[in-house]
Amino acid sequence: TWGAKLTMIVIAISMGISTSLIPSLASDNITNNNNGVNYKINQAIQSLLFITIPMTLGLSFLGTSVWVIFYNYDILSIEIFKLFICTSITFSLFSVLTNIVQTLNHTKVAIGTLFVSFLANAILNIPMMYLCHNIFKTGYQGATISTLITQLIPSLYLIFYLKKKHNLNFKQSFINITKIILCSLIMLVSLMILSLFINIEVQTKISAIIICIIYGLLGMIIYFGLTYKSGLITSIFKDKLNKKSS
Secondary structure (H helix, E strand, O other), rough: HHHHHHHHHHHHHOOOOOOHHHHHHHHHOOOOOOOHHHHHHHHHHHHHHHHHHHHHHHHHHHHHHHHHHHHHOOHHHHHHHHHHHOHHHHHHHHHHHHHHHHHHHHHHHHHHHHHHHHHHHHHHHHHHHHHHHHHHHOOOHHHHHHHHHHHEEEEEEEHHHHHHHOOOOOOOOHHHHHHHHHHHOOOOOOOOHHHHHOOOOOOOOHHHHHHHHHHHHHHHHHHHHHHOOOOHHHHHHHHHHHHHHH
């Protein structure tokens, strides 16, 4: 319950960026502007993952410090949170795709996918807990893994449905998402190297705040530096950058 509150921080930021494209997407759909629909959907997915993936990896890596700041030190809660925060990626993606599908007048598909996802999660929860208990000798991973599966698979289905129904091209999105993942992983590895010299497993609020500031700033510099050098920022946000420059 407490971890879900922190997860909503990532979801709120990413959803705010991507859902701002929904009104213009509806307009393009009404006027049968297929190129506009294709572009808006791709941009929504890319901008969403551009923010969500690095934030999620960073919060998971700094799970101890983040948890100590808000709730004090508790090893079990911290371990659960480090995994649970990953659901912010799948939840954000699934929510945005559901909104897009509804905006394009495929309400039945959206509702059906939501129902199947909910039902599958309810069915898988307990079996996954038993499976994780047998594999890891703990069971807390089961519920989170079940949620990840039952949000990721429906998201992939909705992408496939949109591609088939509206003849969308996700080639550029695939390239940019690959770059996002690579840049995020490089950032994460860099922070892991730094953690060999500056311990992140702290138990006091002051130390946790300092750790989050140091690692947060460094992570942002590395990630945005890499995405700028690779041309990723320009590729995803070129329209907004052009409007500002003009």
